[in-house]
Structure formats: C-alpha cells, structure tokens
Ligand SMILES: Nc1ncnc2c1ncn2[C@@H]1O[C@H](COP(=O)(O)OP(=O)(O)OP(=O)(O)O)[C@@H](O)[C@H]1O
C-alpha cells in the first residue's frame with residue numbers, strides 16, 4: 111500500500127492509497143529544550159503554542175513550505191506516520207508535494223525526512239500539479255489549466271498543460287502573513303498585543319477582501335501594550351479588510367505576472383475555464399471576486415480547497431507503476447524518485 115503526504119506550513123496531511131485522507135493535523139512539534147525529546151506533535155502541540163513553560167518549545171518545523179528544522183521534522187513525520195500506518199503498510203512508496211521553487215538541498219531535506227520512516231521510494235510532485243489534480247482538472251490533456259494554491263506560507267501559481275508546467279510563480283506569502291498584519295495593526299491602532307492564533311481566528315471569522323455586505327465585528331483579546339493587563343477590542347470586518355488587502359493584492363499581482371507570461375493558446379483555454387483557486391486561504395471571503403475583478407477572468411474555488419494538494423498527491427500514486435516501468439516515454443506528473 112502506498113501513501114501520499116502534503117507537508118504544509120500550517121497543516122500536515124497524509125493519504126493512504128484506496129482509503130483517502132487519513133490524517134490532517136497542525137504542522138507543529140513541541141519538544142523539551144534540555145533533552146530535545148519530542149513531547150507532542152500535530153494538533154496536540156498546536157494547542158501548546160504560546161503557552162509553554164521555559165523548558166518546552168513548540169514550533170512549526172516547516173516555514174514557507176520548506177523544512178526549517180530538519181531534526182524535528184524527521185521525528186514529527188515518524189510519529190504522524192506511525193499513527194496512521196497499520197501493520198499492513200510495509201515499506202510504502204510515498205508521493206510528497208513540494209513547492210515549485212524549491213532548491214535541490216530543500217528537496218533532499220524532504221526526501222530524507224520521509225525516508226527516515228523506512229519507505230521504499232519517495233516521489234515528488236509540484237504543489238500546483240497536485241492541487242490541480244485534486245480539484246478535478248485533467249492536467250494530462252493538451253488543455254491549459256490555471257491553478258493558484260493559496261496556503262499558509264506560500265502561494266503557488268501555475269499554468270499546466272500536458273502534465274507539465276508552462277508558466278509558474280511561487281511567492282512566500284500566504285495566510286500567515288495576513289495573520290502577522292492583523293497582529294501589527296491591533297498593536298499599532300489599539301496598543302493591544304494579541305497572539306497569532308487570535309489573529310488567525312479573526313481572519314477566519316470576519317476576514318474579507320471585498321466590501322462586506324453587512325458589517326460584522328470580532329472581539330480580539332490580548333494584553334495592553336502599556337499597562338500589561340488583559341483587554342479586548344471589537345474590530346470590524348471593514349477595518350480588517352483594509353489590513354488584509356495589501357498582502358492579498360501582492361498575491362493577485364503574482365497571478366497577473368503568470369497570466370502575462372502565458373502563451374496565447376493556453377490563455378484562450380484559461381479564459382474559457384477560469385482560474386481555479388485551492389488551499390486554505392482560498393476560503394477567505396471575497397478572494398475569488400478580488401482576483402476575478404483584477405484579472406477579468408472568472409475564478410472558481412475548488413471544493414474542499416485545503417484538501418486539493420493531498421487528494422492530488424493521492425491520485426498521483428496511480429502513476430508510480432507507469433513511472434517504474436518506463437520513466438522516459440510515459441507522460442506523468444511525478445517529478446523524481448529518490
Ligand atoms: N475559512 C478561512 N478563512 C480564511 N483563511 C482560512 C480559512 N481556512 C483556512 N484559512 C487559512 O489558510 C491557511 C492554511 O491553508 P493550507 O492548509 O492550504 O496551508 P498549508 O498547506 O499548510 O501551507 P503551505 O501550502 O503554504 O505550505 C492558513 O493561513 C489559514 O488561516
């Protein structure tokens with residue numbers, strides 16, 4: 111039995127062939143700073159963020175979709191894979207998603223981390239190809255598909271055709287930066303210090319990128335920057351929109367850059383079918399409309415946008431046998447085997 115993995119900056123997702131997604135947990139590890147021993151991983155470790163005593167550190171070992179803490183990630187992956195791999199899964203082959211602009215060293219880090227679990231082979235696939243496959247697009251046809259996978263750490267944009275990438279761009283800007291902007295704004299405007307999880311909750315609850323139809327508010331709770339005592343303020347959807355628009359427009363700019371470089375034949379297909387957006391950030395209210403208004407092209411939010419990459423990796427498992435038989439001649443979306 112083979113497995114697929116999406117090691118995202120925010121969430122780690124695992125898929126088992128013929129079963130579907132079996133794990134979806136925060137990409138967080140908590141460890142003892144004195145012994146380096148892992149105390150918790152996934153959602154359990156996420157709940158510890160910002161609340162740990164001095165002896166424990168809880169961190170995201172994947173930053174901007176790239177492994178930043180290689181020792182930690184090996185242990186984290188091992189623990190998560192042990193959760194889901196029953197005795198029937200022995201030396202599986204693994205399909206893992208990686209961002210488009212990853213370096214050879216960063217690729218190696220992903221492969222080494224997964225290999226430490228004892229797998230037969232690791233196949234890599236670009237994030238955008240997996241996202242498109244997971245959204246239901248047929249990327250093997252000679253028809254252009256434009257996909258923008260908008261995650262927590264990165265936005266990966268590509269035009270795909272015949273199983274390959276025609277034009278692409280990857281920027282290190284995603285939902286995490288939107289959260290940072292909310293934290294900064296609340297501190298500057300209200301002298302209130304809030305944590306990133308509070309900012310993320312605010313973004314998910316009232317965040318929107320076009321004028322909200324009706325004004326809603328969200329109560330952010332934190333610590334007074336001067337007095338140090340607990341305090342809250344009620345912020346409105348309109349004011350948060352103004353905070354989120356500048357970084358969101360940078361993502362829109364990257365989408366426009368890709369469109370500008372797309373060959374005319376493929377642009378025709380994209381005009382007809384529209385741009386598909388995937389990733390958790392595709393859920394923020396008004397993003398599809400903002401992109402459509404700025405590009406003049408229709409935008410479709412994929413079903414379950416945050417699961418498109420892992421589901422696409424899962425679909426790509428079916429190409430492993432073809433690749434192993436005849437890697438050179440067959441058309442396939444997989445990148446390399448290690
Ligand atoms: N309903 C929502 N509204 C706004 N933002 C959301 C919503 N749901 C999820 N997000 C945001 O989506 C981001 C996570 O998306 P996703 O799970 O696709 O990221 P990831 O795959 O872990 O990261 P990356 O692909 O960048 O490495 C987070 O910033 C999260 O706050």
Ligand SMILES: [Mg+2]
Nearest residue numbers: 118119261419
């Ligand atoms: Mg992702």
